[in-house]
Amino acid sequence: MPFSLPQSVTEALLRLNAHGFEAYLVGGCVRDMLMGIPPHDFDICTSALPEETMQCFADVRVIETGIKHGTVTVILHGEPLEITTFRTEGDYLDGRHPSSVAFTRSLENDLMRRDFTVNAMAYHPEKGLTDLYGGRQDIERKLLRCVGDPTERFTEDALRILRALRFAAQLGFEIDKATGDALHALRGRLSLISRERIAAELLRMLASPHAPQVLHLYGDVFLAALPDCTRFDIDALKKAPEGHTLLRTASLLHGDPNAQAVLKSLKLSTAFTEDSLMLIDAYDAKIEPREVPLWLAKMGKERFDALLLLREKQERQTLLKEVRRALDEHLPFSVRDLAINGRDLIAAGLPAGPHIGELLESLHKEVLMRKIPNDRDALLKRIKE
Numbered sequence: 001m002p003f004s005l006p007q008s009v010t011e012a013l014l015r016l017n018a019h020g021f022e023a024y025l026v027g028g029c030v031r032d033m034l035m036g037i038p039p040h041d042f043d044i045c046t047s048a049l050p051e052e053t054m055q056c057f058a059d060v061r062v063i064e065t066g067i068k069h070g071t072v073t074v075i076l077h078g079e080p081l082e083i084t085t086f087r088t089e090g091d092y093l094d095g096r097h098p099s100s101v102a103f104t105r106s107l108e109n110d111l112m113r114r115d116f117t118v119n120a121m122a123y124h125p126e127k128g129l130t131d132l133y134g135g136r137q138d139i140e141r142k143l144l145r146c147v148g149d150p151t152e153r154f155t156e157d158a159l160r161i162l163r164a165l166r167f168a169a170q171l172g173f174e175i176d177k178a179t180g181d182a183l184h185a186l187r188g189r190l191s192l193i194s195r196e197r198i199a200a201e202l203l204r205m206l207a208s209p210h211a212p213q214v215l216h217l218y219g220d221v222f223l224a225a226l227p228d229c230t231r232f233d234i235d236a237l238k239k240a241p242e243g244h245t246l247l248r249t250a251s252l253l254h255g256d257p258n259a260q261a262v263l264k265s266l267k268l269s270t271a272f273t274e275d276s277l278m279l280i281d282a283y284d285a286k287i288e289p290r291e292v293p294l295w296l297a298k299m300g301k302e303r304f305d306a307l308l309l310l311r312e313k314q315e316r317q318t319l320l321k322e323v324r325r326a327l328d329e330h331l332p333f334s335v336r337d338l339a340i341n342g343r344d345l346i347a348a349g350l351p352a353g354p355h356i357g358e359l360l361e362s363l364h365k366e367v368l369m370r371k372i373p374n375d376r377d378a379l380l381k382r383i384k385e
C-alpha cells in the first residue's frame with residue numbers, strides 16, 4: 001500500500017485480531033489507497049459480532065451507530081472508526097431494502113454483497129489485499145464493474161444504478177459494457193428509490209470531475225432519476241467548478257423551464273432550492289457594472305459571488321471590482337439600512353399605507369444606483385421633489 005495507516009486504524013485491527021476475530025479495512029478506503037488518493041475515512045469490517053466488538057473496546061468510547069446493521073463507532077485516540085460485522089443480505093423484495101440482514105463469520109460473504117469490484121476489496125496490514133473480484137485490475141483499467149451479475153445487482157437495489165454513475169463521475173472510470181447495458185435497461189427501477197437518497201447520489205455525481213462525460217453517455221438514466229426534467233445542459237455543467245454542488249446543479253438545469261419542479265421533487269433543503277432557483281434565474285442575465293449594488297441587494301453577496309464564478313474571467317474581474325467598491329462605500333444593501341424609514345416619511349407628511357413601502361423601495365434603488373447618498377437630509381429632500 002502506498003499509504004501508512006493511521007495508528008488508530010492499525011491498533012483497532014490488531015486489537016480485534018488479538019481477541020480472535022478477523023478484521024480488515026474495506027470498501028472506499030482500500031480503493032482510494034490503491035488509487036493513491038488519501039482516504040477520507042477508514043471503514044473496518046470484522047467477524048466479531050457488534051457486542052463482541054464492543055467488548056474489545058470496552059475501555060474507550062463506543063457509539064452504537066447502527067447496531068442493528070452491525071455498525072459501531074469506536075473512538076480511538078480521538079479518531080472515530082466505523083467497525084461493521086461481516087454481513088450478507090437476504091432477498092430484496094422491494095428493490096431497495098434487503099428483507100433480512102444476517103451477520104456472517106466469512107469475509108467472502110461480506111465482499112460478495114458489495115456493489116462494484118473496486119469497492120469490494122479488503123486489506124490487512126499483515127495479510128495484504130483480499131481481492132476476489134478483480135478490483136485491483138479494474139482500478140488499473142479504470143473500469144467500473146458490478147460484483148456478479150449487473151442485472152441482478154441493480155434489480156436487488158436500484159440505488160446502485162445511481163451509485164454507478166456517481167463512482168464513474170468521481171473516479172473517471174469507464175463503465176463496463178455489461179454493467180452499462182444493465183444501467184440503461186433497469187433505469188426505470190429508480191422510481192422505487194426515495195427522493196432523498198436519489199438526491200444525495202445525484203448531487204455527489206454532479207459535483208464530480210467527470211460528470212459531463214457520464215451524463216453524455218447515461219443521460220437517459222439521469223432522466224429516469226429526475227422524471228420532471230425536460231432538458232439539461234452538459235456544456236454549462238462543464239463550465240461550473242468541480243465540487244461546487246450548487247453551481248453545478250444550477251448550471252445543468254438553467255435552461256429547463258421546469259427547473260423549479262425538478263428541484264422541489266428532490267426534497268432538498270429550502271436554502272439549497274432557493275439558492276439554485278436564484279442562480280438559474282440570473283444565469284443568463286446581463287449584469288451592468290453600475291448595477292452591481294442592485295444585484296448584491298437582490299441576491300446577497302454569497303450568491304452573487306457564486307454567480308460570478310460562472311462568468312468569463314474578464315467580466316468576473318470587472319464585476320468583482322464593483323463588488324469591492326460597493327462594500328467599501330457601505331451602501332445599504334437592505335431597505336432597512338436606509339438612513340430613513342417609514343415613520344420618517346409619515347412624519348414628513350406622507351399618508352400611511354402601502355405607498356410608503358414602495359417609496360422606500362424606490363429611494364433604496366436610487367441610493368444603490370448612487371443617484372443620492374444614503375443621508376437623511378438628502379433622502380428627505382428627494383421625497384419633497
Ligand code: ATP
Nearest residue numbers: 026027028029113114115116119120157159160163
Ligand atoms: P466514498 O468515498 O464515497 O465514501 P465508499 O466506497 O466508501 O465511497 P460508501 O457509500 O461510503 O462508499 O459505502 C461504503 C461501502 O459499502 C462501499 O465501498 C461498498 O462496498 C458498500 N456499499 C455501500 N452502498 C452499497 C449498496 N447500495 N450496495 C452494495 N454495496 C454498497
Ligand code: MG
Nearest residue numbers: 027028029041
Ligand atoms: Mg465511505
